[in-house]
Amino acid sequence: xxxxxxxxxxxxxxxxxxxxxxxxxxxxxxxxxxxxxxxxxxxxxxxxxxxxxxxxxxxxxxxxxxxxxxxxxxxxxxxxxxxxxxxxxxxxxxxxxxxxxxxxxxxxxxxxxxxxxxxxxxxxxxxxxxxxxxxxxxxxxxxxxxxxxxxxxxxxxxxxxxxxxxxxxxxxxxxxxxxxxxxxxxxxxxxxxxxxxxxxxxxxxxxxxxxxxxxxxxxxxxxxxxxxxxxxxxxxxxxxxxxxxxxxxxxxx
Amino acid sequence: xxxxxxxxxxxxxxxxxxxxxxxxxxxxxxxxxxxxxxxxxxxxxxxxxxxxxxxxxxxxxxxxxxxxxxxxxxxxxxxxxxxxxxxxxxxxxxxxxxxxxxxxxxxxxxxxxxxxxxxxxxxxxxxxxxxxxxxxxxxxxxxxxxxxxxxxxxxxxxxxxxxxxxxxxxxxxxxxxxxxxxxxxxxxxxxxxxxxxxxxxxxxxxxxxxxxxxxxxxxxxxxxxxxxxxxxxxxxxxxxxxxxxxxxxxxxxxxxxxxxxxxxxxxxxxxxxxxxxxxxxxxxxxxxxxxxxxxxxxxxxxxxxxxxxxxxxxxxxxxxxxxxxxxxxxxxxxxxxxxxxxxxxxxxxxxxxxxxxxxxxxxxxxxxxxxxxxxxxxxxxxxxxxxxxxxxxxxxxxxxxxxxxxxxxxxx
Numbered sequence: 323x324x325x326x327x328x329x330x331x332x333x334x335x336x337x338x339x340x341x342x343x344x345x346x347x348x349x350x351x352x353x354x355x356x357x358x359x360x361x362x363x364x365x366x367x368x369x370x371x372x373x374x375x376x377x378x379x380x381x382x383x384x385x386x387x388x389x390x391x392x393x394x395x396x397x398x399x400x401x402x403x404x405x406x407x408x409x410x411x412x413x414x415x416x417x418x419x420x421x422x423x424x425x426x427x428x429x430x431x432x433x434x435x436x437x438x439x440x441x442x443x444x445x446x447x448x449x450x451x452x453x454x455x456x457x458x459x460x461x462x463x464x465x466x467x468x469x470x471x472x473x474x475x476x477x478x479x480x481x482x483x484x485x486x487x488x489x490x491x492x493x494x495x496x497x498x499x500x501x502x503x504x505x506x507x508x509x510x511x512x513x514x515x516x517x518x519x520x521x522x523x524x525x526x527x528x529x530x531x532x533x534x535x536x537x538x539x540x541x542x543x544x545x546x547x548x549x550x551x552x553x554x555x556x557x558x559x560x561x562x563x564x565x566x567x568x569x570x571x572x573x574x575x
Numbered sequence: 576x577x578x579x580x581x582x583x584x585x586x587x588x589x590x591x592x593x594x595x596x597x598x599x600x601x602x603x604x605x606x607x608x609x610x611x612x613x614x615x616x617x618x619x620x621x622x623x624x625x626x627x628x629x630x631x632x633x634x635x636x637x638x639x640x641x642x643x644x645x646x647x648x649x650x651x652x653x654x655x656x657x658x659x660x661x662x663x664x665x666x667x668x669x670x671x672x673x674x675x676x677x678x679x680x681x682x683x684x685x686x687x688x689x690x691x692x693x694x695x696x697x698x699x700x701x702x703x704x705x706x707x708x709x710x711x712x713x714x715x716x717x718x719x720x721x722x723x724x725x726x727x728x729x730x731x732x733x734x735x736x737x738x739x740x741x742x743x744x745x746x747x748x749x750x751x752x753x754x755x756x757x758x759x760x761x762x763x764x765x766x767x768x769x770x771x772x773x774x775x776x777x778x779x780x781x782x783x784x785x786x787x788x789x790x791x792x793x794x795x796x797x798x799x800x801x802x803x804x805x806x807x808x809x810x811x812x813x814x815x816x817x818x819x820x821x822x823x824x825x826x827x828x829x830x831x832x833x834x835x836x837x838x839x840x841x842x843x844x845x846x847x848x849x850x851x852x853x854x855x856x857x858x859x860x861x862x863x864x865x866x867x868x869x870x871x872x873x874x875x876x877x878x879x880x881x882x883x884x885x886x887x888x889x890x891x892x893x894x895x896x897x898x899x900x901x902x903x904x905x906x907x908x909x910x911x912x913x914x915x916x917x918x919x920x921x922x923x924x925x926x927x928x929x930x931x932x933x934x935x936x937x938x939x940x941x942x943x944x945x946x947x948x949x950x951x952x953x954x955x956x957x958x959x960x961x962x963x964x965x966x967x968x969x970x971x972x973x974x975x976x977x978x979x980x981x982x983x984x985x986x987x
Contacts, residue, residue, distance in 0.1 A: 382981050385900070387981045387984075407904070407905060408904050408905070411902050411905075412904075414899075414900060414902050415902020416902070420900050420901070422984070426893070426896075426897045426984065430596075431595075439898070440902055442584060443903045445583075447580075447584070487901070
């Protein structure tokens, strides 16, 4: 396991009074209603909440796939809340490693080619891409399957390919959306173990989930409800117990 | 990372994705390609055949000579009442003499009469031979090459000799193994002594120039009768002065034929160069219509490409979402789909080029039309097809790039 990028001073993520409103059928739906928190380098944070709590919207904003309606989002010292589409694409490429519930691998490409993809969009030459992708696959112990296509891999292997793809660009944050949601419990456990390793190696991990058990494995958890933070504290407490760290109001688990 | 390097990687990736996607949907690719292919094939076959027509016509004109004029009762391109032309008074040798005496820039002049007849030697016979009665000057006017013996002479004319000069095909057919020189051929039953043979001329507008025999003008008349209308063939010194020469010839002819002022000419001055102009007008219109048809076919093909690209964008919505999440910018996505659209079209173009050239080739084999396909046409065909794909790919590509990454990732 290689180490994550060297920690700089200050939080990696700082969001202030983040809101996001959608218009559905002429009606305004406020998915995020003033969310503020910070995440330091090397932290492993779960964002938990039930469906409709705004956690997916928050994940999209944190992943720079979406922009907030108001508020500020500082990522690695850059204000990304007002960036244009091209700049956001670069930020996604450089700063963020996505891990999706449905893996989101390109079905026609081999594992190796899938892992190479972020580097393609960085404009890196084929040879260097290949070497880095192999190294990333080595981190998830999948070099022996690198010439296979996703449909020739098991669910756990697919998610490991996806994790390798997230790692290959050496991002400042790994952003995982229900990473074990499509896996059986044994395989899910494998993936969680992999996350623990990555955490120990110094990577910053943000994990979005609705499963309390998974969130309880994280050192810190933030609970969302109705677009607001209702609890922020140690994972087991926020996820399982009635305890709720510094939330502005009592959570409804 | 420099912009150029980045663009290079983007293009390479675009090509790779395009190849992938074309392989993955082979049947669809083939069908889409077919649309463009047919368009290109149509266009190429037409262009090839017309180019062939043009170049063979140019060659034919060259054998006629660019600086020749034929004065005749009939225009080469007859418009209107054929009887009017037929009822014009025949030309006379006196008029030929007047022309020779009065016109400037004339280097050779000859009356010319013609009939079709059989020519025989022993048991061998050739049918439908053009028998021409001409003066010795005709060799220079018609640009004939003598390969053995001699052409007609002034002496032949004066003493009314029964001599003949054979065209290449006539000589070859009647004298497969011996020299025709000094031999006797029978034309319409009458004996003529062969004094020379001509080099090969090929065809001029479907007329085989080598299936002909030349004899003195006077000899022709004494054997086949004087009533035939003659043409007056003239070679002019300077091809650049044709228009001026024509005016002069018209003036002289009107005077010697005593055409009253105000009356139209009762003869036509036919110029090989004006024949070319008429021809170009004709084929130009044909060209325009055929090109239009080909372009419409290509348009239809292009719409096919657009349709299939829209389907492709829809099918790959999630893939687009993934690529965007991993850092693909909008223009990268646009480039990717444009590459794909133009590759399909270029493949179609290549296919169409092959079929089109093949068609042109077959046409030239089974018909007298000679297809002439230039390398520039091939390159143009493929490039043009790719361009069509590019144009019709723009809208689907833009749609792909405009997809919201969040929505795209969620698309089922």
